[in-house]
Amino acid sequence: MNTNSNVYTVVYTTIIVVIAAAILAIAAMALKPKQDANIKAETISQMLTAAGFSSKEDLAKLGNDQILKMYSDNIKTAFLIDAQGNKTGELETAVNDIELQDNLKVENKNIAAGDPSLPVYVFVKDGAEINVIPVYGAGLWGPIWGYIAFDADCAKIVGAYFDHESETPGLGAKIKDEAWFREQFQGKSVNYGNPERSFRIVKGGAPKDDNAAVDAITGATMTCNGLDAALNTWFRAYMPFLQKKAGAAATEVDDCCGGDCCSGDGECSDCNHEHNHNHQEG
C-alpha cells in the first residue's frame, strides 16, 4: 500500500486523531468526579487554614472526606451576597453536598461589571463567629487568590491564606510558602473610611501606626502589587456587607449598655468587660 498518497495521509491522520480524542474524552469523564472532589477539598482546606482551624500542612495529610467533615462540623452558615451586601441565596453546608462559590475568576469579572454574587462563609470557633471571604487577582505570571478570615463583627482580620498558580518559587511564591507573610494579617483591620484603598501591602515596611497595612515581600514586588490590588478590589466589593456587619456590632454594644438588657448585674458586667476588652485591643 502506498503510505505516501494524499488520500491515505488524510484518512490515516483523521483516524489517529479521532482515536486519541476518544481515549482522552473517556479518561477525562472517568476522572472528573475525583478531580472535582480534590479541588473542592483543596478550596475548603484553604478556608479552614485562613480561619485558623488547622494548618495547610496538617490538612494535606487528611483525606478529602475528613476535610469536608471538618468544614461541615465547624461552619454555621454560608450564603451569597450581591453588590449592595444583601443576602441573595444560601449555600448548602451538609457534609454530603457542600456547595461552594469557588469560581472566583468569573466573580472577579462580575465585580468589575458591578453585578457579583459573592460568598460569605461563617464558621464558629470557640463560640465566636468567623467570616471568611475570598479574594482573587492577577499575580506576575498567573492568577493569585486567597481567603481572608474576619472576626464576628468584621472589625479585625483573624487569619489569611494565599495561593497562586505559577508565581516564581522563592520570590512571588512566598505569599503562599512563607508563614510570616500570612501571619502579618492577624489583628489587622480594613480601613472602612477609605473604601477605594482599604488595605495596603507596603514595600519597604508598613508604617507602625497604620493597622490596615502589612509588609511586602522583598523581590516579589509584582506579586505583592497584584495581591494588593486583589485585596482592594474584593474588599471594595464586600464593603457594604462588611460595613453593615461592623455597624450592627457597634449598635448592639451601645444598645446593650445603655438600654434595657442591662438590668441584670451579670449582663452589665459582661458588657463592661467586653468594652474593656475592645479598648485594650484597640
Place this chain on the structure above:
Amino acid sequence: MNEDLKKTLLNPIFKGNPITVLVLGICSTVQLKGALVMALSVIIVTGLSSFVVSLLRNSIPNRVRIIVQLVVVAMMVILVDQVLRAYAYSIDKQLSVYIGLIITNCIVMGRIEAFALGNKPIPSLLDGLANGAGYGMILVIVAFFRELLGSGTLLGFRVLPASYVPNNLVILPPMALIILGCIVWVQRSIQKDLQEK
C-alpha cells in the same frame, strides 16, 4: 534477557544518558518529591509513546510522521496529567504547567525519531523507559542538592539542623545548570572516552 535488550535498557541510564551525554531535555525542579513524580511521569510518557509509535511505525505516512508522533505524545502527557490531578492533586498543583511541558521535552520526540521508528515495539518500549529513567535520575540528583541546600529538607523532612541558613541561590534556576555541569564533569572524569580532545 538477551544482550541487545539489556544494552537498550542500561545504556541510556549512564553511558548514553540523554541529559549528560546527548544533552537533551534539560529541566529541573526544586523539591525532591516533585522531581520523583516528574521523573516517573517522563518515564511513562517516553516508554508508552515509543511503544505506540513503534506499533504504528510501518503505517505512518512519512510526510506527517512528526505530527502523528506529536498526537501520540500529547495524548500520553494529557493522560498522565489527568491521572495525577485525580490521584496526586497536591503534587500536580506543585508541578502545574511542567507536566504539560513534557510534550516539548526533546527526549520524547528524540527517542521516537531515533529509535522507535526503526525498531520493534518491545525494544522501543525499553528504550523509552530507560531514557526516561536516565532523565529522571539526573533530575532527582539535581533536586536532591537543591532541596537539601536550598531548604535544608529532603522530601519535606528537615535533615540539616535548624541553624542551617537556607541558601537562596540554590533555589534559583541557574543553580540547576551549575549542578548539572558538575554532574557532567563527574561523569566525564569517570568515563574518559566521553572527553572531547
